[in-house]
Amino acid sequence: MNRSAILRDIAPVIRDHLVVCNIGLPSQELHMIDDQPTNFYMLGTMGLASSIGLGLALSQPKQVIAIDGDGSVLTNLGTLPTIANNVADNYILLIIDNGSYGSTGDQPTYAGKKTSLTAVARACGCETVVEVAAKDTAQALTDALASKRMTVIVAKCDSGNIKVPVITKDPVVIRDRFMTAVRS
Amino acid sequence: MSISEQIVSDLVANDIAFVTTVPCKQLGGVIDAVEAHPDIMHVPANKEDEGMGLCAGAWMGGKRPMIVMQNTAIGVTINTLVTLTQFYRMPLPMLISYRGELKEPVACQAEMAVHTKALLAQLNIPTYHFHKQADADELDAILKYTFMCNKPVAILTDATFWGGC
Numbered sequence: 178m179n180r181s182a183i184l185r186d187i188a189p190v191i192r193d194h195l196v197v198c199n200i201g202l203p204s205q206e207l208h209m210i211d212d213q214p215t216n217f218y219m220l221g222t223m224g225l226a227s228s229i230g231l232g233l234a235l236s237q238p239k240q241v242i243a244i245d246g247d248g249s250v251l252t253n254l255g256t257l258p259t260i261a262n263n264v265a266d267n268y269i270l271l272i273i274d275n276g277s278y279g280s281t282g283d284q285p286t287y288a289g290k291k292t293s294l295t296a297v298a299r300a301c302g303c304e305t306v307v308e309v310a311a312k313d314t315a316q317a318l319t320d321a322l323a324s325k326r327m328t329v330i331v332a333k334c335d336s337g338n339i340k341v342p343v344i345t346k347d348p349v350v351i352r353d354r355f356m357t358a359v360r361s
Numbered sequence: 362m363s364i365s366e367q368i369v370s371d372l373v374a375n376d377i378a379f380v381t382t383v384p385c386k387q388l389g390g391v392i393d394a395v396e397a398h399p400d401i402m403h404v405p406a407n408k409e410d411e412g413m414g415l416c417a418g419a420w421m422g423g424k425r426p427m428i429v430m431q432n433t434a435i436g437v438t439i440n441t442l443v444t445l446t447q448f449y450r451m452p453l454p455m456l457i458s459y460r461g462e463l464k465e466p467v468a469c470q471a472e473m474a475v476h477t478k479a480l481l482a483q484l485n486i487p488t489y490h491f492h493k494q495a496d497a498d499e500l501d502a503i504l505k506y507t508f509m510c511n512k513p514v515a516i517l518t519d520a521t522f523w524g525g526c
Contacts, residue, residue, distance in 0.1 A: 221444025225414030232418025255407030263404050352449040
């Protein structure tokens with residue numbers, strides 16, 4: 178089960194929540210599978226989905242799900258201490274960990290080798306960290322939403338990509354549509 | 362009122378409610394005043410691009426943000442400023458210590474100082490330079506300008522402004 182299969186599985190769980198989605202193929206796949214005004218697609222800036230999601234969760238009461246990848250979290254590893262030390266119980270960080278930089282040709286990441294992002298998140302002080310197999314991601318997300326506790330989910334899955342078109346929506350349109358959804 | 366308290370009072374008067382900081386010695390007073398103010402959520406960041414991500418989320422969530430950082434951070438954050446803040450047209454006041462100017466004791470800081478204004482100009486970022494304490498009287502107008510035009514705006518504050526370093 179690869180990332181796009183996880184996104185298909187979780188689409189019904191996340192569609193009514195605010196979602197900040199990682200750059201590249203994750204955003205393109207989510208956009209193709211279930212485009213929603215509650216989705217903020219990152220078109221650039223690798224690594225900041227978790228930071229944007231945290232800032233959003235700390236600034237308003239609705240539940241926020243940041244969908245990130247192992248490569249992007251490694252790029253912005255400083256995000257995990259910031260998350261741990263600024264607890265927002267309306268925030269869920271879902272790290273889809275396929276052990277590779279999928280958008281750039283599936284080069285291996287260190288998370289697919291010796292480094293456990295689950296252990297890193299715990300060591301950074303994140304209190305609720307769950308690691309799940311790909312097939313259990315939707316259930317883990319459902320549980321995390323119901324718990325109303327800040328949760329980091331690391332979903333281990335296979336690498337590999339599907340063919341998907343780039344997002345051609347204007348960034349200001351994406352952002353304005355998203356902000357309207359945040360306020361509604 | 363100290364200059365740091367005056368700055369933070371201008372932030373609050375402009376509804377800035379979310380401030381992220383990466384420390385600099387010159388900005389210590391501002392960071393303390395931000396931390397102490399009950400109307401501001403202070404979220405320290407580990408790196409400035411991370412802080413800009415936090416600010417983007419805060420703004421979309423309805424809180425006006427600001428980042429406090431050193432000018433060396435311009436070198437760190439060019440990609441974020443261009444592909445996040447500017448590409449999505451988000452406002453971001455940046456209160457920046459302008460290290461490497463007159464009265465600077467650390468030679469290495471001068472190396473980034475000579476690039477600071479050139480980089481900001483290249484990025485089409487409106488830039489204001491506080492050299493004397495009276496220059497801070499414009500902060501209120503600069504903040505209003507930032508949230509009017511939805512752009513990142515740089516406020517450079519040098520050692521002379523802070524009364525020597």
